[in-house]
Amino acid sequence: MKKNKHLGENINDDPITHDLDRRDFLKRMGGGLLITFSLNDYPLLFGGELQEDEKTDMNAYLRIGQDGRVSLYTGKIEMGQGVITSLGQMLADELDVHYDSIDIFMGDTDICPWDEGTYGSLTTRVFGPLLRAAGAEARATLMQMAAEYLSIPADRLDVRDGIVTAKEVKEKRVSYGTLTSGKEIVKRLEEKPALKKPSEFRFMGQPMLRTDAREKVTGEAKYAGDIQLPGMRYARILRPRSYFSKLISVDTSGAESMEGVEVVRDGDLVAVLHELPDMADIAISKVKAEYETKDPDVNDQSIFEHLVKSGTGKRVIDEGGDLEVGLQHSSQVFEMEYLDGYVAHAPIENHTATAMMEDGVMKIWASTQTPYPARTDVAELLGMPEEKVHIMQIFVGGGFGGKIYNQQILEVARLVKLTGKPIQVVWTRREEFFYDRLRPAAVVRIKSGINDSGKISLWDYDVFFAGSRGAKQYYEIPNHKTVSSSTEMGEPDAHMFYTGAWRAPAHNTNTFARESQIEIMAAAAGIDPLDFRLRQLKDAKYINVLKMVADKFGWTPAKGPSGRGYGIACGRDTGTTVGMMAEVEVDKTTGHVQVKRVVVAMDMGLVVNPQGATIQAEGCINMGLGYALGEDIRFEGGKMLTRNFDSYDITRFSWTPEKIEVLLVDAQDEPPHGGGEPAIICMGGVVANAIFDATGARLYQMPMTPERVLEAMAMANT
Amino acid sequence: MIETIQFNLNGDPAELAVDPDLTLMWVLRTSFGLTGTKFGCGLGFCGSCTIMLDNEPVRSCMLTIGDIGGKKVLTIEGLAQNGSLHPLQKAFMENDALQCGYCTPGMIMNAYGLLLKNPEPSSKEIIEGMEDNLCRCGTYNRIIEAIQSASKEMKREAAI
Ligand code: FES
Ligand code: FES
Secondary structure: OOOOHHHOOOOOOOOOOOOOOHHHHHHHHOOEEEEEEOHHHHHHHHOOOOOOOHHHOOOEEEEEOOOOOEEEEEOOOOOOOOHHHHHHHHHHHHHOOOHHHEEEEEOOOOOOOOOOOOOOOHHHHHHHHHHHHHHHHHHHHHHHHHHHHHOOOHHHEEEEOOEEEEOOOOOOEEEHHHHHOOOEEEEEOOOOOOOOOHHHOOOOOOOOOOOOHHHHHHOOOOEHHHOOOOOOEEEEEOOOOOOOEEEEEEEOHHHHOOOOOEEEEEOOEEEEEEOOHHHHHHHHHOOEEEEEEOOOOOEOOOHHHHHHHHOOEEEEEEEEOOHHHHHHHOOEEEEEEEEEOOEOOOOOOOOEEEEEEEOOEEEEEEOOOOHHHHHHHHHHHHOOOHHHEEEEOOEOOOOOOOOOOOHHHHHHHHHHHHHOOOEEEEOOHHHHHHHOOEEOOEEEEEEEEEOOOOOEEEEEEEEEOOOOOOOOOOOOOOOEEEEEEEOOOOOOOOOOOOEOOOOOOOHHHHHHHHHHHHHHHHHHHOOOHHHHHHHOOOOHHHHHHHHHHHHHHOOOOOOOOOOOOEEEEEEEEOOEEEEEEEEEEEOOOOOOEEEEEEEEEEEOOOOOOHHHHHHHHHHHHHHHHHHHHOOOOOEEOOEEOOOOOOOOOOOOHHHOOOEEEEEEOOOOOOOOOOOOOHHHHHHHHHHHHHHHHHHOOOOOEEOOOHHHHHHHHHHHOO | OOEEEEEEEOOEEEEEEEOOOOEHHHHHHHOOOOOOOOOOOOOOOOOOOEEEEOOEEEEHHHOEHHHHOOOEEEOHHHOOEOOEOOHHHHHHHHOOOOOOOOOHHHHHHHHHHHHHHOOOOOHHHHHHHHOOOOOOOOOHHHHHHHHHHHHHHHHHHHHO
């Protein structure tokens, strides 16, 4: 398959396989008009070429049925981010149908076409424009059909709510449903169609209530664990104590003697099954296992030293000028090290999957962000053809990047294959922490300098193990270098646990370090931190979001620490430019930090659903306070000491700021950028800077727990 | 080991011959199919399994089915009356007080218990009363607003 440069580094190049015959499909669905489109068509929107390969040409389709209803089939999933609503808005406007006449089918591998997964804020950003184009294409086709049907030229027709009316003779009208009735028309997105202008939007840009809200407030919404099959067994799987444990021997006789318990053993897999989850719990506790464990001598304290030592694989992300010259031009030089611990995804819904074999098909309901890759993995593991594995649409109770790996799906599929019974695997909270792909612990080392006129003259940045997203700085600095360090190719992983993508991967760590360093220099220069930033910025979008946020926040210039507890941070993620200000109160005797107010301004291009974008930003702010102030995975070698929410502090009601204000730049002529992640990147930096402004104490490590705040305050006073 | 437990479930009498030591949350989900009561942590830390027991919000993962003999259980499925949503459910929808929705049933049940005791809570009282219910999607501000608007609506309804 060809590489698609336009899609950024998040997109992998898995082959797209689908063997759906379109016409066949339309027959099954009962006729109508079908428009197919693909992520590969994305360059088309920018005047690029179409790919010829028929096999890779379909990632989604929309169908206008004979009843006039519009159905969209996509492999994307809904996990709280609200795309089920914003996709409907886009489609309704381009097609000129009512929002309520749209049905969206997501993430069902039998009826929706292949999709790589829902992450990286791609759905609205990349998929959205394509969907609009497909909608416009469908509309153009329908208008042509209407013109023939009514014998009136298309330019003398109007359409609203799927009814085409002659402009001059209002009685001459025909509905989309009538037009497509008895037809089987298959089209592919082939040209760049004319999209609606913002002034023509009816649903886009309007605040909309979520389409899935009613099911969710009544308890009717089904998640993977809510699927209950006749004769279903709950499985509990024997787990090692440490990542570095090897199973030596196992005695399952205690479990086997329990009534109704079935023990499954297959190589390294030892599991117990029972109709009742409580009994499965008891049974697994009766399995006696011996392990050989060789834990490395690394824990949550010594990990940082270990990472710096292991990070000999250096990759230059960005550079300009000459660091030596920069050093000579600097009148003050600052060398700092920032630390960030491991963070878990910790969705309230644990990894869950329910599965059964039916007529030779493995049917699976699972909490996953990646149903299609999961299907491939299951097929491979069990040696089944992909068509015989069916992953079904289901609500997902939070993902944040943690539900793209699908271990629980492989486990349930394996158990069903071995036993032939319907089975549910629900991870316990302890398993959830143990097998989560954590946000990696990381170290950032920065050496920077300023000259006498308050300009940054030097920026030498090395980030260990966080990753490169958001590492590149965007200030006007003549001499700069940004390096991302990790283990060298072929070396063993430096982490004790699995690590992976966590909402805006790498970016939280990088923004914390960069924005802290900026304010250290501002304070040393005796310049107001907003003014200091503006002096180093040329990018109009950054300047704009900072000015917007300052205006709303009521920022008045003062050099830090001003005692007011005000902080600033900014950054750009998935195309969206973010400026943020926060006010904190620090209890000087306990070290407790209360964030009182947060204002964020975001330039995210076209905002399809302002209400949705606002809610995502609020969610980012609340979730981000967790990693900034409390979340810290504790471990000893390969043993996970964090086991439940009593020892893992995510944001709770009392942490949430009294006031969160979200300002959106109205950039309707631009394509949409990411919405699910950008605001979270600023939380560490904004809080660290606000704590400094309140107390004069600088925090170099996240999370900024009360103990660390007290320590930093003691340091600042000596 | 098996006992017959009688109790009131969402307004109707219920009876189950069961091992009384089974966890209430699982029994509600498996024996009664009431899957609106969610499993999140299993140890009382997250609140997603919150139900009402004799007018008190409780964590059903910390109780056994044996604990509820002769008592009144209300789950999220029993909140709407004759198809019309409870003011809290409406307020959660109208205030967009949910994202993934997984914590939502527990949030609503806990808020229900809070409003029973304190029909017009201040935001400080709401925060105190809701503090141990966790939402990873970060919808807290909107939940506070939703509870306040439900409280107003319930007062208005009571006045009629
Ligand atoms: S599942 Fe009961 S409190 Fe978390
Ligand atoms: S809405 Fe997702 S956990 Fe609360």
